[in-house]
Amino acid sequence: MVDIPDECRFTNDHEWARVKGDVIVIGITDYAQDALGEIVYIELPGVDEKVSKGDVLGAVESTKAVSDLFSPLGGEVVEVNKVLLESPEIINSDPYGEGWMFKIAPSEVEELEELMSAEEYSEYLESEMEG
C-alpha cells in the first residue's frame, strides 16, 4: 500500500503540495518514489525563480529512469531542499517529510484547489494501475 496523506494535494505527475504558513511545500509521492526505485540524482530549481503551473523545475533520476519535476502551481521559488543534492535517497525513505523538494510562494493560492485531493489521487492511482 502506498502512503497518501490526507492534508496534501496531488498532481497527475505524482507530485504532492502542502500548505505551510504562507508557502506551499512540494515533493514527489510515495507511489512515484517506489515506481522510480532508488533515487540517485536530482536537480532542483533556483531560489527566486519565477514559475508558472506546469513548468519543468528539475529532474528526479533513479538508476534506470529520468522523471521531470513539474511545478504544481505558479509563483516564486523561495527555498529548495539542498540536502537532497548530496543525499537524494532521502526521497525514497521519507517522500512526504525530509524528502520535500522545494517551496513556492504562490501567486494564486486558489490553484491549489485545482489539484487532486487524497481521495481523488487514490482513485487516480487505481485507474493508472488498471490502465
Next chain:
Amino acid sequence: MQKTALCDAHAALGARMIEFAGWHMPVRYSGIKQEHLAVRGKAGLFDISHMGEIEIKGGDAAAFCQFITTNDVAKLKTFQAQYGFFCNEQGGVVDDIIVSKLSEGRYFICVNCANTAKDFEWITSHKAGYDVEVLNRSLEYSLLALQGPEATRILSEVLGADLSEIKRFYLRVLKWRGVDLIVSRTGYTGEDGFEIFLQWDAASGLWEEIMEKGESSGVLPCGLGARDTLRIEMAYPLYGQEIDEDTTPFEARLGRFVKMDKGDFLGREALRRTLEGGLKRSLEGFVMVERGIPRQGYKILKDDVLAGTVTSGTMSPSLDKPIGLGHIATEIGLEDRGIEIEIHDSRRKAEVVSVPFMTKES
C-alpha cells in the same frame, strides 16, 4: 507478452516487472544498487531466459558458422565458447553472440532476445549450399546466470561437481536431478560466474536450489537493472545502444573479435573497406566532472561542436559517480580529454577515460 518459466518465482520475491522486447522481465527486486554490489562482492542470480538460442548442426556446421560469424570458429575446441558478431553486407552488426561448440557438427549460438527472430531468418537466408540444419530453440531453453566471486563455490555445491576446473569461456554438460544442463563459464557482468542453459520447465527448481544453497553466501536475485549497470561499468556493448546495423565492430572498439585473416565471411569485404578508409567514429567512455547523469541519446560536444552521441549512461553503483559510453567522431581531437554532455538543456563537463571503468583493483 511472453513470460519466462520463473514468472511466479519473481512475483513471490516482490520483483518489479517491465516489458523488455516483448518479454515480461524482472528489472529489480531489493534495489539495483544492492543487487549490483552483491554481484561485485558475493553473488547474484539472474533469469535471462528471454535470450535466444539457435542451434546449427550438420556436416557443414563448422564451415557455416565460420562463414556467418566474425570470430574464428575453426579455433574452437569442443565445449569451448567464443564471443563474436553476425555482420551484414555493409559491415554493420546484425547481432553480438556467443558461439559454443557442443560437438563436431553441432554449434549452439546464444543471441539477443530482441534479435532472435531476425537472426534466425538472417542465418537461414544464408544457408544455401551448406549441409546444415538451423533450429530456433529459444523457447526450449531457460537460461540462468549466477555471477560474482562466490558463484563457483555455490554452483559447485548445487551440482555436486568441482566447477573451478572449467576455464573461462569453456562449458560442460552436467546432470542435475536428471536434467541436462549446459554450464558455461561466461557472463555479462565482469565477474566470475556461469550461465546455465536447461530445459524450459526445470528452471524454477534450479533457481530455488541456488537461492537456498547460496543464501549463506549472500546470493541475491538480480534484475535487468543491475545487469545493465554491471555491463556499463565493464563497457560491454548492449545491442541497440553501442552496436547496431549501422555500426561496425571496429567503431565499437571490438575489432579483436573480428578475424579478417580467417578466410571469407559475411561482411568481410565491407569491413576491409572500412578499415582502409579509416573509422569515422569510435566508442569512448567518460566520467562526469560536473553534475548530471548521461543517458542514451544525449549530445556530446567538444569546443562547442557536436562531436557525438551518448549510447549508455548511469550512476555507477561501484564508483558512486556518473559514467557513460558514447560514439565520438574520430576527427574530433581528444588529446585534452575534456568534453561536454548536454543534459536537461545545459552543457556539463565530462572527461574521456579508458575503459573498463571498473578494474579488479579499483
